[in-house]
Amino acid sequence: MGVEAVGLVAGAMTTAAFVPQAWKTWRTRSAQDFSLALLVLLVAGNSLWLGYGLLKGATGLVAANIVTVPLTAFILSVKLRRG
Template identity: 75%
Template sequence: MDVAVEAIGLVAGAMTTSAFIPQAWKTWRSGSARDFSLALLVLLVLGNTLWFGYGVMKGSTGLVVANLITVPLTCFILWVKLRRG
């Protein structure tokens, strides 16, 4: 049962994390994050950082891996937002 639960977590993490990749790529190419809400980005960075910590404490590979990728992607978009608008 634990293997199935962790597999679901890994698939869910892969799906939600991969959703940020096209947006990060678009932000990189355009150099702008103007259409993003600052509050959204701050909350995503903080929330995903907490999910990462929670995953570490619970020993959840799915949470750790997903947020290890998502946090830098959202930090990048936030950085562009703060730097260039």
């Protein structure tokens, strides 16, 4: 497996980890169990990873974070609106 393939698989797995939680948040309209600090740091950190991936031309980082940032931002927005 090549280096880029490892990045793509890792990105797919870590991004997929957020899908069930985002779905649950969508269904329940609640992010009560999440720490606000966790969500803020995740959105900021994943946004920076996305920027870094774009600057470096790292397909795996871009692909993963272009999905992860909106997922985590959605959960954060629910947290901010509803607790």
